[in-house]
Amino acid sequence: MAEADLSDPRRLRAEIRAGRFDAPTAGVGGDALQANLVILGAADAADFLRYCQANPRPCPLLAVGAPGDPSLPALGEGIDLRHDLPRYHVWKTGELAERRTDIADLWRDDMVSFALGCSFSFEAALSDAGIPVRHQDAGRNVAMYRTNIPTRPAGRFSGPLVVSMRAMPAADAIEAVQICARYPLAHGAPVHLGDPALIGIADLAAPDYGDPPDIRDGDIPVFWACGVTPQAAIVEARPDIAITHAPGHMLVTDIPADRAEAILTGIRPTIT
Incomplete structure (x- = not known):
């Protein structure tokens, strides 16, 4: 069986979803834009959005999901945040409670996802x-x-x-x-x-x-x-539940990193 092409973001996400890749994503995904992930309940989402806007260097906001929707179509076809990161951290009242490779059974209808740029x-x-x-x-x-x-x-x-x-x-x-x-x-x-x-x-x-x-x-x-900054903020805020990427284990998008600013300008979320 031929090895999967880990330079192709969609094939890489397929390997992750199938449980065949759970390592840090540095050096894979070709030239694709990679993203940190924060998932919160709707009650905490507005404050976190403002936190990102107040701290654009550590929290460059790429996309925000609709409540209950695990896709981020602006960043890639078929993305499902419940499965498509190699490893996740699950936080409960500010404490790291679990390390996982899939979060489907934790997903709630009020969850809002935030994708933040990654170095x-x-x-x-x-x-x-x-x-x-x-x-x-x-x-x-x-x-x-x-x-x-x-x-x-x-x-x-x-x-x-x-x-x-x-x-x-x-x-x-x-x-x-x-x-x-x-x-x-x-x-x-x-x-x-x-x-x-x-x-x-x-x-x-x-x-x-x-x-x-x-x-x-x-x-x-x-x-x-670094996009792990929000995890330190989650420790301080102590939301009832938060889900993040495990440090170094990113969402690999379909967006070329060197064209991301042009592609995403005008569709990134803002505070109204």
Whole structure:
């Protein structure tokens, strides 16, 4: 039996739905836009939408589902959020209660889904420019850290900024900034370069999420706003139930990452 083409987003989602792929999505899906996921009951959805609007760097809003509808047609044909992510986290009153590969039996008619941009979306562009993406090379998840930088609160939601980190030679860092600035829906340019202690990170070898990084002589750490930030906000808000992607295990959309801004402009949700 031939191996599935994991560079094709639809085939990748089919493999995930069939239970044949449950790994981090860095380096798969080709050049497709990847998305973080937050699912909440309708009672919490308005506050969370405002939280995203108040914090666009960690929470670049791509699409919002209709209550009770697990599809996101703006992001891909046939997407079903109950099945199409490799791994999910289930939160109850702010505590991580379960880790799952399918959430069909938890779905409720009042659930509202939020897809937020992900930094995995620009990694192909970094690789094409010859900039190392070390967690992919090592077959690891990206390292992610809670910082001492507060996000802007909205309703019940607040908490610290979470960042992802990619170590690279210092000579590549400026080019990485320029490349990633072209991907505002994937968190855009980094929020910090250099000394992690300045943003409250004590030990790069002990990330709060993901895997320890591969840092080599001559590398500097470069930090991007991260879509795990809402999970820290869920801990603070303590909604009765929330479902998110497991860090690093994203929804892979049908949208080319380098055209996402043009394709999604005008159809992304706004607050009225």
